[in-house]
Each structure stands twice: as structure tokens, then as C-alpha cells.
Amino acid sequence: MTTPRTPGSQHLFHLERWLPAATWLLGYGRATLGQDLFAALVVTLMLIPQSLAYAMLAGLPPQVGLYASIAPLIAYAAFGTSRTLSVGPVAVVSLMTAAAVGDIAATGTAGYVEAALVLALLSGLVLLGMAVLRLGFLATFLSHPVISGFITGSAVLIAASQLKHILGIRLEGDTLVELVPALVGALPAANVPTVLIGLFATAFLFWVRKGLKPLLLRIGMPVRAADFATKAGPVVAIIATTLAVAAWDLAQGGVRVVGAVPAGLPPLSFPRFDAGLWTQLLPAAVLISLVGFVESISVSQTLAAKRRERIDANQELVGLGSANVAAALTGGYPVTGGFARSVVNFDAGARTQLAGVFTAAGIALVALLFTPLFRNLPQAALAATIIVAVLSLVDLGTVRHTWRYSRSDFSAMAVTILVVLAVGVEAGIVAGVLLSIALYLWRTSRPHIAVVGQVPGTEHFRNIERHTVLTSAHVLSVRVDESLYFANARYLEDRLYDEIARRPEIRDVVLMCPAVNYIDASALASLEVINERLLQAGVRFHLTEVKGPVFDRLQRSHFLDHLSGRVFLSQHQAMAALDCETTRRADDDVPAAQPPPTGAGATKEGKAATDQ
């Protein structure tokens, strides 16, 4: 025990593994405290309207949004690895919650709130299960175009769904196809004071986002201060519209308000076990978990990279999973790391997750003391904050870039957007994922196959259609640019037979395999058939540039024993050996004097040659 700190650090190492918060809790200082407190203040101001608005979007009572912004933040602070991620209600997950729970119970019923709790619990358990089984890689199947299309489509759908609050009308409909005609039909029933409030709030918030900051900078305000003044926009809009409603008693005039919100800390809640309900909600919980995880980890990794901090994807599953379990146990609904709020938290100077804990304390204070202030808060103002927030998620630039880069990726994105808008969020993401996989399989099932020739004066062999190269009259060299597997094995067969059928003078076929990383059992069977059919046509079959692991595997089969030709290390060696050999064979029309390397090959090749 000469180095007394070692056991301590080892102990710390274990603690860190289970409680990542330990890394920053030890050595926490006064300077950091100040930064975290300031960031928490900014985020709390932003989170108050957001938590109420997203609860409304999810079809839940306003206090549920507040509850989901307390315990989950503390759970993530303890178990998550991002120091600046802001966990809580977010727009897309709120929409997914509404879609999933809306199938089960009517908005405003106790069953609806209960189902949202179950959804949060299931989502938490799915995330924790993925952590235990190390299934985080499943999130990679939500490809970039699908996620991007999903968020753009969802944002448009969310904005459309909020128009009813701006217009002050009741409206049924979950898809754009249902919402648009319903909105048009209901326009005459719009409530004029509500429309005025909604339009004012929307216009004000857009102006805050686009015009306020340049203005403040022009009048000499420091950049940081101007930045944060713009973040307070939603709070200002909400205070102004609430005062207007109270002053002119607009609630009597038909302006729908948030109304009575029960004061108090989050209740303890234990979602009831009901096998039927749980089974029904599980698919939605899986989708919510995956989408939430992808959104959250991409923002946390982006922020961590800026400060050279490390994100552990598996531990993030634990962090987000426990946040959702915490939401389920304290009257909340599914949560995840929000993009915009995390960036604000980071920019406001948050150094550790203590900022998250302070934010939770801020929201708890609001839930305890300030809920009476929301009585006259007009729903139209909340809808305006949602619309302005989500429209910034519509990313037409990425749609355009994807179109230019790859039609296949674009089609996955476009289908995701269209199905989200026309059918719904869950169908949209499932359609996008299935289409991505189908397009990938389709692409690899028709690999690039090039006939190659020698670049004069070099040992390089290139596509005869792209380069001026030398080819042999009797040797066909073909390069396949893909691993060989069940979906493309027959395609290779067909291409080779076509080439052979077109050129009866061919005596040797050489398959270049520098890009073949794997040959599965189906492709092996195809290679055996190719070898056999070519042999029957008097053509030998050779392989070149076979990778080490692929060759090792081939040696475990009987393929190499039956191969009519040889396996060459390089295409150059193959051509050097075959070209003269084959030319002589073709000229003399007798078996080659020089025997091929294997006995089997020699016998069969001799037979094939005399068959001519």
C-alpha cells in the first residue's frame, strides 16, 4: 500500500462504469457551478413553454409535460455520458406518443394518460434491454435519409396538427390527408380572437428567430446576450398572450386556455401490468426508443466532440432508458435528448449534467408554485411555439443534397416523408427502413461486373469500357466489384454465360476477386455450377487476387479440388501464364503440353480440349 491512491482510483473506475456522473462530481468546483446554474436558468425558461406545448401535442394534460421534465433529467444526469444533453419532452417523440396512444384510448381519459405511462416504461425497458444485449447497433438501420425524412415529415405533420389551435377549432385527423380538407372545411368556424392571438404569437416568434438578433447586435448588445435574449422569445410571447387573455377575459370569448393545472410535485405512478395493452404498445415503444436514441446520440456526440468529451453509446442506452423509466414512475411520458435544447444548454455554458439537475429543480419549482399562472395561457400561443420550433426541423437542403448524391437514398427519404404525411409516423419509419434495406439488397444483387484488360506497359488491369487496354483473344478476364452472396450469385452466372455465348473463341475465364470480401454458401454453389458448365463448354475457370480470408474459407470446401483452372495471386501472373498457354492450345487444338497444376484439372481440361 505504498501508493494509497491506486485502490481508490480503481474503486472510482468501477463507480464510473455504473455511474458516469462520478467522473464530473468529483472535483466539482465553484466556477463550474456558476456556469451550470446559468445554463440551467436559460434552459428552464425555454423548457417551461416547451413542456406544456409538447404535452398538448402528445394529447396529454399540461402537468404531464412538467412531470416529464423533472425526474427523467435527474436519472439521465446520473447514468448518461453526455455532459450537455438536455433530456425531456421533444416534438417528434410527442407526436409518436400521440399516434401510439391515440389508437388505444380517447384524449382526455384516464386510460390515455395511463397508456402514455406504459409507453414510457416499455420504451425505458427496451432501451435498457438494448444496453444489456448490446443491440445499440440496431439504430444504424435507421439510415441517415430515413431519419432526416422522418423528422422533416413529422415536423410538417406537427405544424399542420397545431393549426387547429391557432384557428380555435376542434378537428379530428392524424394525417395530412385528413387534416388539410378538415382544416379547409372548418375555416368558417374559426374563433377570431384565437386567430389573432395565434397569428400574433407565430409572427412574433418568427421575428424573434430571424430579426431580433441582428437588431440587438446592431444596437450594440454583446453576441452572447443577444443570443440569449432570442431564447426568451417564447416566454415573452406566452406572458404577453396570457396577460391579454386575462385583461380582456378572452376565455369567455371562446379562446381556449390551458386552464387549471394541479400544483405539486410529480406523483409516484406505477403503470399497471396488462399483457394485452403492453403487447399492443410494444412495437410503438421499440420505434420510439430507436428514434429517440438516434436523435439523442447524434446531438450528444456532436456536442461531445466539440469539447473532446467521450460518449459511450451503450451507456447512453442506459441513461435514456433510466430517464424513461423515471418518467413512467413519476407521471410523465416518453422522453429523449432534444436537439435544440441541448445546443442551447451547451452554448449557455453548461459544463456538466448538474445543469440538468438544476433545470429539473427549476421545473419542479414551477410545478409547485407557478401553475396558477397557466390558467389563462392560450393554447394558440403554445401551438405557435410548437409550429415555430418544428418548422426549423424541416430540412429541404438535405433533401436536395440527397437527390443530387443518390437517387436510391433520395427515394428512401421521399417515401419516408410521404408515408409519414399520408399514413402516419410509425408506418413512415417502418416503410423507410424496409425500403432502405430492400434498396441495399437490390444494389448488391446487381454488382458492377467489368470485363478488364491490361493497361499497356503496366501490371494494372482495368475496365475495357473506361480505359484503352490490351485483351487476349482466348482469355476472358472479368472483375466483380462486390462480395458474392445469395442475392447476386445467379446474376454473376448469367453475366458470365452471356459473355461466353457472345465469344465462342474464349478458352479461359479469369474471375478477378480483389473486391470480393466474402463468398457465401449460395455463391459457392454458383461458382461450382459455373466451373462445371464452363468445363462442359471446353472453357477453364480461374480465380485471381482472392483475399486471404476468402481463400481460407474456400479451402474448407471441395470447390478448389474441382476447379478446372487455377488460383493465381495476381491478374498479371494469370495472364502471363494463360495467354501463351491458351493461344498455343487454341492454335494446335490439342491438350496443352504443360499440365495444369492439379491432377483433376489436367484430366478434365484434357477431356474438354479434345471435345472441341
Place this chain on the structure above:
Amino acid sequence: MTTPRTPGSQHLFHLERWLPAATWLLGYGRATLGQDLFAALVVTLMLIPQSLAYAMLAGLPPQVGLYASIAPLIAYAAFGTSRTLSVGPVAVVSLMTAAAVGDIAATGTAGYVEAALVLALLSGLVLLGMAVLRLGFLATFLSHPVISGFITGSAVLIAASQLKHILGIRLEGDTLVELVPALVGALPAANVPTVLIGLFATAFLFWVRKGLKPLLLRIGMPVRAADFATKAGPVVAIIATTLAVAAWDLAQGGVRVVGAVPAGLPPLSFPRFDAGLWTQLLPAAVLISLVGFVESISVSQTLAAKRRERIDANQELVGLGSANVAAALTGGYPVTGGFARSVVNFDAGARTQLAGVFTAAGIALVALLFTPLFRNLPQAALAATIIVAVLSLVDLGTVRHTWRYSRSDFSAMAVTILVVLAVGVEAGIVAGVLLSIALYLWRTSRPHIAVVGQVPGTEHFRNIERHTVLTSAHVLSVRVDESLYFANARYLEDRLYDEIARRPEIRDVVLMCPAVNYIDASALASLEVINERLLQAGVRFHLTEVKGPVFDRLQRSHFLDHLSGRVFLSQHQAMAALDCETTRRADDDVPAAQPPPTGAGATKEGKAATDQ
């Protein structure tokens, strides 16, 4: 019109396209006629017991098997491209028919026969639809191990399902899990005369298959004659057991017999349109079509290759599709090309599909005149022909080879076999296909990524773990052996960050892409993130050996504009340029005097270097 044959041949060309039979009908001669007639005789003798037995396996009346062996053969003869394929009832498709139709109606009811007709019609329409939409490639998703496992599992299941006929008991159960305990429980109820007939027939047929031919050869019979004598085995067994039943009136003693079979040509049948029924049967029809197509095309291609004939996969869809439509219109059930029967047809010397037409005529003759002969035919003897036929499909050699070649392919095969036996044929094939795709995605999602170094004295770069190579202290060269796409993009990111984190002295990362055939939008986004993060860590990112099509596509994005390093043609050039440059940079710790090729790169690289 100086060459009067040209318009004629052109006309013929069109005719051939729509009616492949035209290719062999013109110029048909007497010698060919003799060969086709002989082959038809052999196949007819084989098909009589098979058509009755497979109809029994499908749960259908015996005459349905005969009907399915008449019109479909003529339809295929007209529209198919194989000259020797023998179309008609086959074991696996009969089992799939029983599984699909058994869910809808009870065996022996009119609804059951009707549903089988609908299944044949749907299967025909699916095949024709695949031909029109050129979807034949879908069959490639039934990978070799899945098809092989499916046939082995189905064969065991079929054999087990026939034991009830051998024992003369009634038994419910569609899976091995249900059949085995039911069989054991029902053993005491076995009918002794039935068991004797069943065991005799089974033993006799096994002996015919294994022992008869060597015996006949030993007594001096020519090979071909001995071959065909063995094919007559099932007919002999059926005649002998029928005579035994008739002679001793065993039907009274509880031996179940085929009984009255209505005489006459196939009836015209029009499957009734019933949206509910059609929808319910469609998935099974799709699976039957795919399995039938794969079985059929593999045997037709094997046989065609032996005589240098050509099979057009798309026209085969038309041929098999019209055969199934013909079955639906003439009181039959789903058909396809049978493996064993086609080989017999080929070996018996069939030259054209006229052999198939003659076989149809032979079966029509049987249906018209000889059905009274089946009255005393014991079902146990039919069951014996099925058992002996299907057990030859059990292919443990392929199971063993696949195990040795690839655990992944083996697991797809094993799951297919187990699910077929434990759950059913449809579930088995679906599970196999989904698992194959999942395993392929899994494999490509974790590509082989090697850190490479230079083989001394050459321009080759190889895996540092497999070869003795030279590496640079400041340059990390990594080769990725897979196309980059959504499922593996993050894996590459993680691997690169890990390598960088382990080696803080690295100043340049070079990604070798000789095996990268495609970079999708998700992988492009990952490369952009990698570039940005490495830049923030003061490390430049370079690419080498990027393929032409991949580079063309990258140029359509902004990636190359932001790339901190360069794109080199070869790894050797990259190392020559970077090694000295970087070493100097690292030693001096100032920006390199020699500017990188792009302006953006120069600025950022300079900034990154001064950040150190």
C-alpha cells in the same frame, strides 16, 4: 424480296418469343418422335402412382392428381423453354398446398378442392405477374442453404405425415411436434394387414432403389434397361399390393383403399372469385410460386447445360405460370417442374416437350379408362412410394458441408429445417429468408477493417496483423473491406476513433478504399463527421484507391470541398507524400511549408497544426 427466307425467319423469331415450342416443332423428325415416345412411356409409368400419391399428400381426391398431370404439361410444353422438364404434381408443393388449404377448409369437402383450385390460379397469376414485371430475381432471395434446408425439412415432415397411412390409423397434426406423440399414442390401434402392406411396399421400393440395379447388371442386363426397370418399381409395388387387396378382400379387413375414382377427362373448372379467400391464400401462393420456380429452374438449367440448350428464366415464369393456370381451369392443383421425374425424362432420351404432351396423353388415357383399377389400391402402398421418394431428398451431406463452410449459412439452414418441422412449411421458409437477410446485413454491418503497412521493398500494403510490414509513426493507414452504407458507417467511425485514441502521435489518417464499391448517403454523412472530428483533433483525413464510380459520386457532394486531406490514386503515393511531410510537421510543430493541394485543406490544416 431477294432473300425470301428473311421475313419468314423474322416471323418465326416473333413466334418463338411467344411460343418457345415453335423452335422444336419446326423440323421435328421421326427419330426424335421415337425418343420422345419412349421417354413419355417411362415417365407416364412413374407419374401414375406419383399423381395419385401426391394428391393424397395434398389432402385431395386421387383424380385431382391425374388432372394436374394433363393440361399443365401441355401448357408448359407450349410456353416453357426447357425441352426436358417434367411438370406436374411434386412432393414439396403438395405439402405446401395441404398446409395452405388445410387452414381454410376440412379435407374431403368441396371447399377444400375449390381452395386448391384458387391456389393454383393465384400461383399461376403470381408467376405470370413476375414474368411481366421481370421479378424473377426475387427467387434469388431463397438462398441455397434455405432452399436446401427447406427441402430436407419438408421431406422429413412428409415422410412422418405418411406414417399414418402405413399404420392404417387416423391422425391429426401438421408438424413433427404434433405428429410424433400422436403416432406413438396411436400405435396400438394400427391395422395389421395395412402395416404388412405398408412395410412390404416400403422395403420393396428401397430394395428396388438400392439393390435391384446392381443385381440386374450382374445378370447381364444392359445399363439403360436396368435403369428403367428400377423406375417401374413403384408400378410393380402398386399392382402387387392392389392384387393382394383384391384377392383377400383386405378392404373389408380395414385396409384403406383409394376406392372409386370417377372416370373421364379433366372437367373445366373456373375458380370462384371471393376476395376474402383469395387474400387469405395469396401469401401461400407467393411462397409456392417462388419455391416451385426455384426447384424447377435449377433442374431445367442443369439438364439444359448438359445438351447446350438455353433456359430463359423469364420465359420459364410464363411456362410455369400458364401450367398453373391450366391446372386451375381443369380441376387440378398447384404444379411445378419435378426434379426426379425430369431427370428420368432426360435419361430416357426425351428430346423435346412433345414427350411431355405424350405423357399428358398417357395420363388422360388412364383417367378415361383405367380408374376402376385403382379401387383396391391400398393407400399404404401410395404412402410407401411417397416416403421412399422424399427420403432421397433429405440431404445431410449438404448440411455437413455447409456447417464446415460457414456457420452463418449453416444457421440459416438449421433454422429453416427446425421451423419447418416445429411450426410448418410457410413459417420455415419465411424464417429462413429473413434470417439469411439479417445475417447478411449483420456481416456487412461489421466489415473487416485492417490497419495496413508497406511490405518492405514493394508498393504493396497489407494487414499489419497478417504480414511483416513497415508503418509510419504519424500516419495511420486503414483499409476497409466493404462498401460503406448505413449499417456499417458508424462501425467505421468507432473503429477509427478507437485507433486514434490509442495513438495520440497520429497526424494523418489514410482510408484505403479498393474494396469500397459504393458509399451511400449515410456513410457519406459519417465520412463528413469523421473528417470534422479528426480535424478538431488536429488530424488530417485522406482517401486512397477510390474507385472511379465512387469518386464520381463523391464529386456530386460537398465532401471533397471540406476534406482536410487529399485523395491519392495509390496508397504508395499517399505514403510517399505524407510520411515525410507529416514527420517534418510533427518535428517542427508548425504548419507544413509545402501547402496541401486544396485551399480549404491548407487553411484548416494550418489551423489544426497551430492548435497543437
